Amino acid sequence: MKLSDVKKYIADLFLPNRCPACSKVIPWDKTMCRKCREKLIVITDELCSVCGKSQCIDHSKLAFENCIALFYYEQPCINAIYALKYNKGSNFAEFSAGLLRTELENKNLIEKIDLVTCVPMSSKKLRKRKYNQSEMIAKCICEQIGKPLDTNLIVHADTLVDHHKLPKNEKADNAMSSFRIADDSKNLKGKTVLLCDDVYTTGSTMNACASCLKKLGAKSVIAAAIATTRHVEKRYDEES
Numbered sequence: 349m350k351l352s353d354v355k356k357y358i359a360d361l362f363l364p365n366r367c368p369a370c371s372k373v374i375p376w377d378k379t380m381c382r383k384c385r386e387k388l389i390v391i392t393d394e395l396c397s398v399c400g401k402s403q404c405i406d407h408s409k410l411a412f413e414n415c416i417a418l419f420y421y422e423q424p425c426i427n428a429i430y431a432l433k434y435n436k437g438s439n440f441a442e443f444s445a446g447l448l449r450t451e452l453e454n455k456n457l458i459e460k461i462d463l464v465t466c467v468p469m470s471s472k473k474l475r476k477r478k479y480n481q482s483e484m485i486a487k488c489i490c491e492q493i494g495k496p497l498d499t500n501l502i503v504h505a506d507t508l509v510d511h512h513k514l515p516k517n518e519k520a521d522n523a524m525s526s527f528r529i530a531d532d533s534k535n536l537k538g539k540t541v542l543l544c545d546d547v548y549t550t551g552s553t554m555n556a557c558a559s560c561l562k563k564l565g566a567k568s569v570i571a572a573a574i575a576t577t578r579h580v581e582k583r584y585d586e587e588s
């Protein structure tokens with residue numbers, strides 16, 4: 349038995365393992381109940397492999413070369429992402445990382461990836477939440493694909509305006525100014541970076557982070573998210 353499994357087995361004795369989408373108690377070694385798993389349908393084939401949307405957004409404005417997402421941001425995915433963000437459970441990150449690996453394999457992208465990173469969280473939010481769910485996803489993907497994780501590439505420049513309350517056209521500009529290069533001395537020349545986040549909406553956050561990676565010399569950026577919104581206009585209204 350792996351050490352991580354031993355920990356899970358013991359944790360389950362004190363706090364029963366639960367399905368991230370419906371909260372039903374599930375066996376210690378499962379990440380989701382069967383009912384919820386059956387409702388989650390991978391939609392990768394419906395999405396453009398460049399922009400990650402079913403109806404393309406302007407590719408000329410993208411700082412990433414590929415985008416993959418697994419599910420539409422609808423139930424039961426909404427509940428499962430909420431649990432990932434607030435309940436500290438890694439079940440949905442583990443479950444999704446396995447599926448993201450399969451999608452990366454199907455698109456022959458795994459061998460191209462040199463390192464994995466994630467969308468950073470503002471320090472204020474991190475103090476409140478204690479952890480960054482995007483980093484949790486990135487860690488789980490690293491375990492799946494055996495590539496190194498580097499979370500010291502991009503930082504969130506704590507902004508005064510609440511990003512999600514801005515009108516759509518102002519959102520892109522705000523995202524651009526929300527992220528900065530964490531360490532100028534890093535050199536990503538010739539490297540392909542997998543950039544992870546939980547939900548992909550307008551693409552402005554992924555784009556701003558991909559721009560930072562490009563400034564560090566990255567050759568290519570693959571954006572990966574668990575969920576994508578069906579329409580770009582539909583805003584991700586929950587506090588991210």
Ligand SMILES: [Zn+2]
Pocket residue numbers: 367368369370371372380381382383384385
């Ligand atoms: Zn369930």
Ligand SMILES: [Zn+2]
Pocket residue numbers: 396397398399400401403404405407
């Ligand atoms: Zn497209």
